[in-house]
Amino acid sequence: VEVVGFRAGGMVEQVASAYTLYPRNFIFPLTTSGDIYQIRAHEIPSKSKGQSGVSASDIIGLDDDERVISLVSSHDITDQQHLLITTSDGYIKRTPTEEFENIHTTGIRAIDNEAKLIEAALAEDDCNIILSAGNGYSIRFLESDIRPMGRSAKGVAGIDLKEDADVVDM
Numbered sequence: 001v002e003v004v005g006f007r008a009g010g011m012v013e014q015v016a017s018a019y020t021l022y023p024r025n026f027i028f029p030l031t032t033s034g035d036i037y038q039i040r041a042h043e044i045p046s047k048s049k050g051q052s053g054v055s056a057s058d059i060i061g062l063d064d065d066e067r068v069i070s071l072v073s074s075h076d077i078t079d080q081q082h083l084l085i086t087t088s089d090g091y092i093k094r095t096p097t098e099e100f101e102n103i104h105t106t107g108i109r110a111i112d113n114e115a116k117l118i119e120a121a122l123a124e125d126d127c128n129i130i131l132s133a134g135n136g137y138s139i140r141f142l143e144s145d146i147r148p149m150g151r152s153a154k155g156v157a158g159i160d161l162k163e164d165a166d167v168v169d170m
Contacts, residue, residue, distance in 0.1 A: 021073065028072040028100070030085070030120045031062060036110040038103035060107065070120040082148060084123050086131060086158060088166040089115035093155030094146040097122070113154045119170040131158045135165035 021027065021041035030036050037060045045054050062068070072083065074097075083100065086092045093111055100108070111117065123129075127143040139159045146156060159167060 026074060028074070028103075029060060029068045030070045030072065030110060030117060031066050031107075032069050032116050033063075033066050034085075034087075034109060034111040034113060034117050035066075035107040036100060036103060036120075037107040038100075069117055072120055072122055074122060081122050081124055082143065083110070083120060084127075084129065084143065084146075084170070085111050085120045085155070086118050086167055086170040087111065087113050087115040087155065088118050089113070090131070090133070090157055090159045090161045090167050091115065091155035092129070092131065092146060092158035092170070093153060094143060094148050095151060095153075096148055099151050108151070110151060111155060112152050118167050121170070129158075129170060131167055132169045133159060133161055133165040134168045135161075135163050137162070137165070 021044075023040070023042040025041045027039050027041065027044070028036055029039065039059060044059065047053055074081075081097045082094045083097055084092065084094055091113055095110070100110070102108075110120070123143050125142075125144045128140055129143055129146075130138055130140045132138045137159065141158075146158075149155070161167070
């Protein structure tokens, strides 16, 4: 199964991630509202080369105002890995992947924050993180500088935003 994630870039969507999965692998779509879902690769309908794919929102049943912003793939999530989540208001959260072992078919809440989710990624302790704001400011720090926290946490301030700017990428 091949899965491709797209990111809106002006008028055209850009490929943000591509995965080749085995039937027992998982793909974890995260949505703008902060929910995470779990889909087994064999649940994704197969299509031939000439056919267009299936939207993730059709598979997991999203609301009209909700969209998938990040796909995280892993068939072997270990205890050392963490899921990093950042929001548009500058908050970042580091949650152990074991917190996401029992995901319901309707999804679970990955972050308790009213702001829009911007990006999510699997990472280990030696990763560098760069948060970029829309006004041109950026900050770089180590993942290990963020303390691990549970799913219900809002996160910690990752960047001090000025002039009504939002975080645009991690």
